[in-house]
Amino acid sequence: MLKRWRHSLEFRLFFGLSCLVLILMMVGSDLLIARQGTLIQREVEGRATAFARTFAVMGAAVVIDNLFRIQEAMAQ
Numbered sequence: 001m002l003k004r005w006r007h008s009l010e011f012r013l014f015f016g017l018s019c020l021v022l023i024l025m026m027v028g029s030d031l032l033i034a035r036q037g038t039l040i041q042r043e044v045e046g047r048a049t050a051f052a053r054t055f056a057v058m059g060a061a062v063v064i065d066n067l068f069r070i071q072e073a074m075a076q
Contacts (some may be wrong), residue, residue, distance in 0.1 A: 014036050 005015075
């Protein structure tokens with residue numbers, strides 16, 4: 001292999017370009033995976049916030065409904 005490396009310009013160019021393409025693909029896939037992770041995290045946070053708000057609104061409606069029923073019972 002060392003003999004081939006020293007005496008073949010074609011082999012060195014092929015090996016160098018292959019390494020360059022491999023490095024570029026690794027960097028690109030790493031950036032893509034990191035971006036997808038961030039997008040998934042934002043989506044999950046948005047859904048959790050909507051879920052919490054839904055239960056907060058439902059809880060407030062139940063409290064107001066119970067208060068109305070208590071006041072109605074006291075008025076009778």
